[in-house]
Amino acid sequence: MDGARSCFQQHGFHAAGTAEIAAAAKVSVANLYQYFSSKDELIIAIAEEDLSSDLALLAMIKSAGSIERAIELAAEAIAHEASDPSVSRLRLEVSTEATRNPGVADVVHRAEQMQRAALEDWIRQSQARGEMPADLDPETSAFGLLCLIDGAFARVATGALAPDSAALELMPAIRAMFRI
Numbered sequence: 747m748d749g750a751r752s753c754f755q756q757h758g759f760h761a762a763g764t765a766e767i768a769a770a771a772k773v774s775v776a777n778l779y780q781y782f783s784s785k786d787e788l789i790i791a792i793a794e795e796d797l798s799s800d801l802a803l804l805a806m807i808k809s810a811g812s813i814e815r816a817i818e819l820a821a822e823a824i825a826h827e828a829s830d831p832s833v834s835r836l837r838l839e840v841s842t843e844a845t846r847n848p849g850v851a852d853v854v855h856r857a858e859q860m861q862r863a864a865l866e867d868w869i870r871q872s873q874a875r876g877e878m879p880a881d882l883d884p885e886t887s888a889f890g891l892l893c894l895i896d897g898a899f900a901r902v903a904t905g906a907l908a909p910d911s912a913a914l915e916l917m918p919a920i921r922a923m924f925r926i
Contacts, residue, residue: 747791747792748771754792755836762785786847789843793843793854801860805864808867822913828913830909831902834902837896837899861892865884866888869924870884878926879924895916
């Protein structure tokens with residue numbers, strides 16, 4: 747997976763060949779095909795890995811205990827991930843691939859549903875503790891937050907936003923959106 751991720755980060759999904767991926771992973775092409783029957787399966791596996799990572803972060807945020815700690819954790823995670831623009835480029839590549847690859851689209855759509863549900867739940871919990879305004883709509887707010895974060899990563903990937911300032915610029919926007 748690391749070899750494939752590295753190749754995909756450098757060249758994109760379609761320009762990275764299986765021989766190059768196998769070399770980066772230090773395995774033979776035949777060995778690569780023992781684990782993944784196609785490059786599409788590798789792409790889907792990377793999308794699944796990203797989903798797992800995102801859901802783990804959301805679980806950590808939900809269990810932070812306070813909105814301040816949750817925002818700190820989110821900022822740290824975003825700063826870490828955005829510190830390497832190739833990570834942001836790969837996330838953008840996954841989104842683009844979802845427009846033409848049904849398997850990747852399934853993972854992306856499932857990720858969207860799971861992330862939105864987790865964020866909606868977190869917003870409701872924060873409202874119940876009095877940390878977020880009661881009149882915020884959890885569904886709309888969760889959707890807006892995901893769009894804001896995806897937009898920040900897309901801007902890092904394209905060079906419109908410096909990686910080291912992504913979290914710095916994103917956190918005030920999140921605070922304003924939630925009026926905290």
